[in-house]
Amino acid sequence: MNLRQRAERRVDAKIEFQENLYKYIIVNVIIAIICLLFMKSFWLLFIVMFFWGFDVLDKFFKAYSIKDHREKMIENELSKMGE
Template sequence: MSDSLRERAERRVDRKIKFYRNLKAYVIVNAVLAIINWLCTPEFWWVMFPVFFWGIGVLVDFLKAYILVDNWDSEDFRERKIEEEMMKLRN
């Protein structure tokens, strides 16, 4: 069952919105944590732990929104790739 063009576009837009919301929260929260860290315990920068691990999540959201192929595990994707390979073999 193939998705309509609109459904695919909606999913892509939703992923992009999720990425930007997560990025905004990441910047704001980590800036506040860095200030708290600097004021309370400047000798140990514990803020690097949430920056690093939450950063991995932000990176994953970015990859899903802008880099990774839509529905790479779907039957529709498989059929498109088979058609592409058949076109290559014909030439």
Template sequence: MDLREVAEKRADAKIKFEENLYKYLIVNVILAIVSFVFLKSFWLLVFVMFFWGIGVLSDFFEAYSFEDIMGINYRERKIQEELSKMGE
């Protein structure tokens, strides 16, 4: 996998996260207004925020954190660490 493909993959993951975050915020604001004005309860809002929030959080980790830590070269880095420990 060349450098451009890796960059495209990272950019796509970040775009996916940002789009999902904006949708999450917009829908939850609308649900909050509906919940406060019409329903007088918060169970729908909490339910949606929690489960959709898990998806947004996983998109965040995919786009910004785990890819850097456990990315494409993670296995190769671990192999090199083991080789250096063994003296090769």
């Protein structure tokens, strides 16, 4: 796999995470308003936040993995050593 394909895959993962996070926030705000106005209880909000939150965390770890950070640190050290 060439460098461009790796970069495209990383960018796609980051975009997917950001889109999922925005949807998560918007939907949870709407559910919170519905729960506040009509249900007087937030159990539905907590269930949605809990289970959908796992998906958001999964996408976060795929988009911003430790490997990427490690590679950046290695490249930074190699550039320092080369000078």
